[in-house]
Structure formats: structure tokens, C-alpha cells
Amino acid sequence: MANKDDKLMEKVQTLARNRGFVYPDSEIYGGMANTWDLGPLGVELKNNLKQLWWKFFVQSHDNMVGVDSAIIMNPRVWEASGHVGEFGDVLVDCKKCQNRFRADHIIEEVIQIDVEGKTSKEISEILTKNKVKCPSCGATDFTEPRQFNLLFKTHVGVIEDDKSAAYLRGETAQGMFTNFKNIVATSRKRVPFGIAQIGKAFRNEITPGNYIFRTREFEIAEFEYFIHPGDWEKPFEFWLANMHEFADIIGLPKNKLHDHDIPKEKLAHYSKRTVDIEFDFPFGQKELWGIAYRQDYDLSRHIEYSKEDLSYTDPMTSEKYVPHVIEPTFGVERTMLAILCSAYSEDMVGDESRTVLRLPMTLAPFKFAVLPLSKKPELEGNAKEVWTLLSKLGNTDYDETQSIGKRYRRQDEIGTPYCITVDFETLEDNAVTIRDRDTMKQTRVKINELEKHLTDLL
Amino acid sequence: MANKDDKLMEKVQTLARNRGFVYPDSEIYGGMANTWDLGPLGVELKNNLKQLWWKFFVQSHDNMVGVDSAIIMNPRVWEASGHVGEFGDVLVDCKKCQNRFRADHIIEEVIQIDVEGKTSKEISEILTKNKVKCPSCGATDFTEPRQFNLLFKTHVGVIEDDKSAAYLRGETAQGMFTNFKNIVATSRKRVPFGIAQIGKAFRNEITPGNYIFRTREFEIAEFEYFIHPGDWEKPFEFWLANMHEFADIIGLPKNKLHDHDIPKEKLAHYSKRTVDIEFDFPFGQKELWGIAYRQDYDLSRHIEYSKEDLSYTDPMTSEKYVPHVIEPTFGVERTMLAILCSAYSEDMVGDESRTVLRLPMTLAPFKFAVLPLSKKPELEGNAKEVWTLLSKLGNTDYDETQSIGKRYRRQDEIGTPYCITVDFETLEDNAVTIRDRDTMKQTRVKINELEKHLTDLL
Numbered sequence: 070m071a072n073k074d075d076k077l078m079e080k081v082q083t084l085a086r087n088r089g090f091v092y093p094d095s096e097i098y099g100g101m102a103n104t105w106d107l108g109p110l111g112v113e114l115k116n117n118l119k120q121l122w123w124k125f126f127v128q129s130h131d132n133m134v135g136v137d138s139a140i141i142m143n144p145r146v147w148e149a150s151g152h153v154g155e156f157g158d159v160l161v162d163c164k165k166c167q168n169r170f171r172a173d174h175i176i177e178e179v180i181q182i183d184v185e186g187k188t189s190k191e192i193s194e195i196l197t198k199n200k201v202k203c204p205s206c207g208a209t210d211f212t213e214p215r216q217f218n219l220l221f222k223t224h225v226g227v228i229e230d231d232k233s234a235a236y237l238r239g240e241t242a243q244g245m246f247t248n249f250k251n252i253v254a255t256s257r258k259r260v261p262f263g264i265a266q267i268g269k270a271f272r273n274e275i276t277p278g279n280y281i282f283r284t285r286e287f288e289i290a291e292f293e294y295f296i297h298p299g300d301w302e303k304p305f306e307f308w309l310a311n312m313h314e315f316a317d318i319i320g321l322p323k324n325k326l327h328d329h330d331i332p333k334e335k336l337a338h339y340s341k342r343t344v345d346i347e348f349d350f351p352f353g354q355k356e357l358w359g360i361a362y363r364q365d366y367d368l369s370r371h372i373e374y375s376k377e378d379l380s381y382t383d384p385m386t387s388e389k390y391v392p393h394v395i396e397p398t399f400g401v402e403r404t405m406l407a408i409l410c411s412a413y414s415e416d417m418v419g420d421e422s423r424t425v426l427r428l429p430m431t432l433a434p435f436k437f438a439v440l441p442l443s444k445k446p447e448l449e450g451n452a453k454e455v456w457t458l459l460s461k462l463g464n465t466d467y468d469e470t471q472s473i474g475k476r477y478r479r480q481d482e483i484g485t486p487y488c489i490t491v492d493f494e495t496l497e498d499n500a501v502t503i504r505d506r507d508t509m510k511q512t513r514v515k516i517n518e519l520e521k522h523l524t525d526l527l
Numbered sequence: 528m529a530n531k532d533d534k535l536m537e538k539v540q541t542l543a544r545n546r547g548f549v550y551p552d553s554e555i556y557g558g559m560a561n562t563w564d565l566g567p568l569g570v571e572l573k574n575n576l577k578q579l580w581w582k583f584f585v586q587s588h589d590n591m592v593g594v595d596s597a598i599i600m601n602p603r604v605w606e607a608s609g610h611v612g613e614f615g616d617v618l619v620d621c622k623k624c625q626n627r628f629r630a631d632h633i634i635e636e637v638i639q640i641d642v643e644g645k646t647s648k649e650i651s652e653i654l655t656k657n658k659v660k661c662p663s664c665g666a667t668d669f670t671e672p673r674q675f676n677l678l679f680k681t682h683v684g685v686i687e688d689d690k691s692a693a694y695l696r697g698e699t700a701q702g703m704f705t706n707f708k709n710i711v712a713t714s715r716k717r718v719p720f721g722i723a724q725i726g727k728a729f730r731n732e733i734t735p736g737n738y739i740f741r742t743r744e745f746e747i748a749e750f751e752y753f754i755h756p757g758d759w760e761k762p763f764e765f766w767l768a769n770m771h772e773f774a775d776i777i778g779l780p781k782n783k784l785h786d787h788d789i790p791k792e793k794l795a796h797y798s799k800r801t802v803d804i805e806f807d808f809p810f811g812q813k814e815l816w817g818i819a820y821r822q823d824y825d826l827s828r829h830i831e832y833s834k835e836d837l838s839y840t841d842p843m844t845s846e847k848y849v850p851h852v853i854e855p856t857f858g859v860e861r862t863m864l865a866i867l868c869s870a871y872s873e874d875m876v877g878d879e880s881r882t883v884l885r886l887p888m889t890l891a892p893f894k895f896a897v898l899p900l901s902k903k904p905e906l907e908g909n910a911k912e913v914w915t916l917l918s919k920l921g922n923t924d925y926d927e928t929q930s931i932g933k934r935y936r937r938q939d940e941i942g943t944p945y946c947i948t949v950d951f952e953t954l955e956d957n958a959v960t961i962r963d964r965d966t967m968k969q970t971r972v973k974i975n976e977l978e979k980h981l982t983d984l985l
Binding site for chain 2: 095244460
């Protein structure tokens with residue numbers, strides 16, 4: 070099992086690199102640790118995923134709106150949110166080999182204890198008491214644990230001092246809370262309603278890793294759903310069910326998803342319920358998405374720090390209160406990884422194996438590929454004409470190099486649902502061959518019926 | 528003229544704020560200087576603009592591909608590009624009032640001389656020779672000009688030292704150059720072909736301003752079109768013409784756009800031709816977009832710094848060369864501002880004036896708004912049913928508060944092309960009223976014919 074999954078990860082990474090989904094960042098300079106760029110197909114996949122998410126969670130609900138807030142906000146936002154004071158990893162150094170580790174990681178790996186919420190002192194005691202060994206050299210002598218802040222710091226303006234210090238946002242959620250008042254005033258939405266955002270966040274992680282699963286720079290899609298304090302169970306279940314429906318739409322198999330209801334004693338003090346939706350990645354069952362009922366913690370902190378009135382007055386009952394929130398969160402890159410791992414498959418075609426990325430139509434970077442059978446100029450006119458026609462229906466590839474068999478395999482590998490072949494018969498019958506990625510069935514269709522035929526498939 | 532335009536800027540800003548296009552960032556904390564957040568309608572407008580750009584410049588060409596590169600790249604990228612050494616503003620302080628200015632700005636404002644490309648020493652001489660006055664206090668005694676680097680600096684990892692220093696990207700273009708080799712190897716595109724990217728960039732500007740025109744954090748849409756060294760005039764003209772076609776599609780009037788061909792003596796040393804497309808903003812004629820023929824400057828710098836072979840071998844002729852590039856660049860936020868300024872208009876309807884945002888259909892945040900005539904529950908069923916139907920066709924608003932007249936005005940102000948009113952007659956004739964934003968003409972349409980009717984309008 071472990072072996073098989075190890076291979077899957079390697080295969081997905083190799084395909085992603087060779088076909089232009091994901092490249093190492095700055096590779097000509099030896100790369101940038103744990104940083105990845107999206108290539109031509111990766112951008113299309115990511116855009117499709119983000120657009121689908123926005124349509125599903127925002128535009129399909131008449132009580133959901135979006136924001137796009139700044140990455141470098143007023144630093145007081147991060148004081149209020151607790152990120153400047155408390156947002157960090159607890160680190161220890163091995164005194165023998167000098168390697169540095171996240172204390173929670175080595176404790177969890179070595180003695181399977183979860184230390185979330187524990188103080189540095191408690192962590193230190195756990196390390197000593199359990200004689201936890203250094204994963205690198207086996208020694209049991211660590212430095213005192215110390216907090217390391219995860220926010221990237223920079224300076225705005227000419228002078229580098231404390232007054233000009235600012236941070237790259239460590240999450241997108243604060244942009245929803247700081248804009249809550251303006252949105253209530255201008256959007257005419259009434260509680261319950263939600264504010265969504267998709268955007269980049271940055272965390273100076275000590276131990277990023279597992280390819281695009283955990284990186285220092287990453288994209289989050291999430292929303293804050295504002296509710297009356299008394300009524301959280303129903304919307305919590307509603308959005309949790311919607312998250313599973315979305316998982317289904319993007320092709321994540323049900324049996325690879327696991328709802329992990331965080332036990333009461335491990336919940337953050339402000340949360341009444343948090344569910345991690347975990348996915349069976351090749352490197353283990355890990356958090357993919359989460360949904361948390363955070364009560365009024367965030368708005369109340371901003372009221373305390375900003376002295377602004379962020380309460381809400383119900384226009385029907387005139388009741389005034391600070392809304393509570395339910396927060397569904399999605400890591401975009403790790404969702405892409407889950408999609409790639411789920412879509413990857415190998416078939417036998419006769420004696421030969423083929424690799425197919427069984428991406429859902431909506432996510433596939435190219436919906437169609439136009440493949441002229443030969444590079445001879447008499448086919449080019451027809452092929453380009455078909456390409457122009459199909460490009461209006463959806464993103465369409467054009468490939469005229471190598472044998473038709475190799476080109477089919479390549480389109481299978483990048484998940485293109487339909488290949489349209491233009492051949493010498495086309496010059497006589499004005500028809501093309503449509504080949505289905507999954508069934509490999511071929512259908513002959515007249516060019517003037519192509520648009521209708523493919524629109525039906527979409 | 529100046530007065531009229533001043534009012535336009537104020538009106539656009541007021542509308543953008545009151546209707547939820549643009550809010551000041553972190554406003555509950557007194558804001559963050561020159562930083563803006565997009566509200567619910569601003570996000571939709573920006574997403575529509577970016578998707579249209581991508582469709583127009585990337586997906587509609589079979590030789591264009593995309594990338595999405597990291598914001599924090601290997602810092603050597605910025606040494607190679609010249610940003611670490613040379614990317615900056617020249618600043619002076621007024622010795623009397625202590626205010627700090629960009630030297631090029633005060634020289635340009637006071638004596639209308641363009642100092643682009645001049646050294647600090649030359650700038651100092653111009654200030655002294657022309658007795659340039661301080662814009663704040665009128666004194667003529669400035670400090671020596673000095674270079675201020677525009678890259679935001681941060682540190683990656685636990686230790687803050689020179690080795691861990693990294694930068695937020697000051698432009699997106701380097702991501703296309705650093706990925707050039709990987710894309711040639713994996714995408715099967717042949718010169719001429721282009722690599723496009725839309726993403727955030729950051730510049731620690733000393734004097735940002737003019738609302739969302741110049742901000743420290745901003746989004747760029749641009750591409751590098753790689754060509755054979757000998758053949759640059761035709762593609763240059765091709766993309767310049769396409770930029771104007773795009774301007775037309777997004778509703779920028781031809782008479783407000785001006786091609787400014789940068790004179791030879793002011794061109795960057797590596798550029799053979801650069802055209803700034805300027806737009807008549809309310810605060811003056813300013814650069815909106817640009818297109819530059821940069822020869823092989825960028826790839827050659829990366830070859831020099833990385834020692835990698837970034838040349839291209841033509842598969843037909845076997846000729847090996849370093850491709851040249853043509854680079855069209857678009858500032859996303861300033862394009863949004865140009866769109867808002869162009870779309871803003873005031874009509875007289877009888878004795879009353881109304882404000883209309885005449886946005887093109889593709890850009891409008893909402894394509895439709897469903898307006899039940901009253902909040903009575905018997906209308907809600909029909910109205911929600913219509914909303915669900917229309918939401919599948921395009922983003923649709925739902926508004927049931929205030930008089931129908933006020934709701935029409937609100938939808939006019941946010942640019943919604945069609946309002947669909949559900950009234951008590953609907954209960955009998957199963958029809959709704961469609962109102963056209965621009966003509967205000969009303970048409971009665973059966974609900975079961977609505978989808979076809981509106982699809983035709985789209």
C-alpha cells in the first residue's frame with residue numbers, strides 16, 4: 070500500500086513537470102526552496118478550479134458576496150487577529166547535530182502525541198519525559214522550545230523601523246472581517262450572509278514540504294458566513310454538505326475523504342465545532358479543507374482593537390448583536406494536488422499501458438485538441454478553421470507534431486476530454502473524427518454539426 | 528474642463544465606495560496609505576476583466592500559453608533583472624520643510640523636463656540650475672538626490688540576515704523569462720510564441736496616488752512574445768492593434784486613448800521601440816498600457832547570471848539563437864479605473880437625473896437583477912425560481928427592498944444590463960418584465976421563454 074502510494078506521488082510529480090502543470094520556481098538559479106510555479110496547464114487547471122469554486126459557493130447563492138483585500142494591510146489588523154503575538158511554530162534545535170525542528174512534528178512522529186495548544190514549557194516537558202530522539206542523529210538533548218512568528222515582515226516607505234513595519238497576510242480571512250462594516254452598509258445583504266475571498270497568503274513555515282501540499286506562498290479560497298448567535302448547527306451542516314458536494318464535482322472519490330471532527334479538548338478556545346476534511350494523499354491522510362464555527366471571536370477582537378462598532382442590527386426585529394461566523398476554508402494548491410492524484414490512472418490498451426488524467430470536463434485545461442493527421446498544408450486550412458470554431462466553446466489545444474497515436478497519448482496525459490482529428494478524408498466528406506478520452510471511442514461528425522455536437526457534450 | 532474632470536473623479540470614487548466596488552483598506556484601523564480593497568462588485572468586475580483578457584490574449588491564440596510564478600522567487604532573479612541594483616526612485620528632501628519628493632516628479636511638474644534615464648548627479652544639476660522650488664514650502668534647497676530601491680524586502684526562514692533576504696516581485700515578467708526553458712521543453716510551442724501571466728506585483732513607491740491608479744500593491748496582466756531577432760515590426764504592430772481592439776471591447780472610447788511613441792533618445796538602451804498607450808484620466812493623460820520591443824535583453828541577462836543555455840533551436844532550420852521579445856503590459860487596477868470613468872454617465876429621465884454605469888455586458892458585475900415588486904410571500908416563489916434560472920446564465924442579483932424605482936436606479940448605478948421584475952400579474956400570466964439599462968425599454972416575456980430570450984441578449 071505504502072509502496073504503491075509512493076509511486077503515485079512520484080508519477081504525478083513527473084507528469085506535472087513534464088507536461089507543464091508544475092515547475093520548480095526559479096529553476097535556472099537552482100530553485101527556491103519549496104516554491105513552485107504553475108506552467109501552462111497548471112494555470113488553466115487552477116483558474117478552472119477557482120472559477121468553479123466561485124460559481125459554486127458565491128454566485129449560486131443570493132446571500133454570498135466577494136471581496137479582494139490587500140496582501141499588505143494595516144499592521145494593527147494582525148495585532149487584533151493575534152497573528153503578531155501568537156501565530157507561530159514552536160521550534161527546538163538538536164544540541165548534538167544542530168538541526169532545527171518543529172516541536173509538534175517530532176513529538177507527533179515519534180510518540181504520536183498531539184501537542185496543539187500546549188505551551189512551550191509543556192512541550193519541553195513532553196520532550197524530556199518521553200526521551201524523544203532527534204529524527205536526524207538520535208540524540209535526546211534539545212534546546213528550550215521557542216516561538217517563531219510565521220508572518221513575513223517587510224517595511225513600507227523609505228525608513229526601515231518599527232513604525233514602517235508591515236506584514237504579508239498570513240491568511241485571507243481578516244479581509245472579510247475588516248470589510249464587514251462596509252459590506253453591511255453597501256451591499257444590502259442581511260444576516261445570514263457570507264463574504265468570500267480567493268487570494269494569496271504567506272507563512273514563513275519552518276518545515277514546508279510534500280510538494281505543493283505545504284508551501285510558504287499559497288492560495289486560499291474561503292468564506293465567513295455570518296449568522297445569528299443562536300443558530301449555528303443548521304448552516305454548519307449545510308456548508309459541510311456543500312463542501313462534500315463540491316469534492317464530488319471536482320472528482321475526489323468519497324472513500325478518500327474523511328471528516329475529522331476535532332475533539333472538544335483540542336478545539337481552539339473560541340470554536341464550538343471544527344471539522345477537518347482529510348484526504349488520502351499518497352503521503353498519508355492529511356487535512357485538505359476545514360470548516361469551523363468561530364462564534365464572534367474575530368469580530369469581537371476587531372471591536373476591541375479598533376473601537377469601531379461592528380455589531381449588526383436586524384432590520385425586522387431591531388435586535389442588535391455581534392454576528393457569529395462559520396468559516397469554510399480551502400487550500401487551493403493542495404486541492405489541485407488531490408485532484409491530480411485522484412484523476413491519475415493507468416489503463417491497458419491492448420499490450421500497451423496508457424496514462425490518463427481523468428479530469429472532470431470543467432477542470433480540464435483543454436476541453437478539446439485539434440490534431441491534423443499530417444502537417445501537409447492542405448489539412449491546415451480545415452484544422453485551423455475547426456480550432457477557431459472550438460476555441461469559442463472552450464479552451465482548445467492545437468498539435469500537429471509526431472504520430473497521431475503519440476498525440477492521443479499526450480492529450481490523455483493532460484486530461485483533454487475530446488480529440489478532434491482532421492484527416493485527408495475531411496477534404497472529401499467535410500467531417501472530422503472525435504475521440505473520447507475515457508472510452509477511446511471514435512465518432513465521425515460533419516464540421517457543420519460539430520458545434521452542436523460538442524455543446525451537447527459540454 | 529479641469530473642473531468637470533475633477534468632479535468625474537470624485538463621482539466615480541463616491542459611487543465605487545457607496546456601491547461596493549472599492550473600499551479603503553483596513554478602514555476600521557484608519558486605513559493603510561494608498562491601499563484599497565475591492566468590495567463585492569469590484570471583485571466581480573476585476574474577475575470579468577481578467578477572464579476576458581485571458582480569453583482574448585491567451586486562449587484565442589494557438590501560440591500563447593500562461594504561467595503563474597511565485598511572488599517570492601530566488602533573489603538572484605532580481606539581481607539578474609537589474610531590480611536589486613538599479614530599480615528605484617531618485618529622492619530628494621527639502622532642507623527647509625523636510626518633505627521628501629521624487630526628483631523626477633518635481634522637475635517634471637515645475638519645469639516640464641523629463642529626466643528618465645538621467646543620473647543622480649545630472650538630476651541634482653537640473654534642480655540647482657533651474658532653481659526648482661519645493662512644492663510644499665517654496666524653498667530651493669534640496670538634499671543630494673539618492674537612489675531608493677523599490678523592491679519590498681523580507682526574510683525567508685528563521686534567521687534574518689543577508690543570506691535569507693528575499694524580495695516581493697516588482698514585476699511579473701521575470702516569471703516568464705525564468706520559465707522560458709521549461710516551457711520550450713514541455714509545451715511544444717515554437718517561436719514565435721508567447722507566455723502570459725496575470726498576478727500581483729509590489730513596489731515600495733514613495734509617491735503612490737490618484738486613487739487606484741498607482742498603488743504599492745497592484746496586479747499586472749502581461750505577456751512576453753518571443754520572436755526571431757530579424758522580425759519584430761509585424762508582431763509589434765499586430766499586438767498594438769490587438770491592444771486597441773481590446774480597449775474597444777472593454778468600452779474605452781477611441782478619442783480618450785493616445786499612442787505615445789517614446790522618442791529614441793528616451794528609450795531604455797535595450798528597447799528599439801516602446802509605445803505607451805495613454806488614457807485621458809480625470810487627472811490628466813497618463814500611461815494606461817505599454818508595449819515594448821526589448822530585443823534579447825532579458826534572456827541574455829539571465830543567461831549571463833544563471834549560466835544556463837536559454838537559446839532556442841529552430842526545429843526546421845536548426846538555427847540556434849536567443850529569441851527577442853515584444854512585451855505588452857496592462858495595469859489591471861488602472862484599467863478598471865479607466866473602465867469606470869468611461870462607463871460613468873448621467874442621464875435626464877424626465878426631470879430627474881439618473882446615474883448609469885454603461886459597462887459592456889461581459890464586464891458588468893451582475894448581468895441580471897431579479898426584483899420582486901413587493902416582499903409579499905406569494906411573489907417570492909416565482910422570483911426565486913427566476914433567480915435560479917438566470918443564475919445559470921450569468922451572475923444575477925436579487926433585491927427586494929425599497930421602491931421599484933429606487934431599485935432600478937441602483938441597478939443602473941452598478942451597471943446591470945437587465946432588470947427582471949416579478950409582479951402580481953406574474954401570478955396570472957406567468958410572465959415577467961425585462962427592463963433594459965440603456966434604453967429603459969420594458970418588455971414582457973413569458974417565464975418559460977426567458978432563458979432563450981436572455982441567451983440571445985448575451
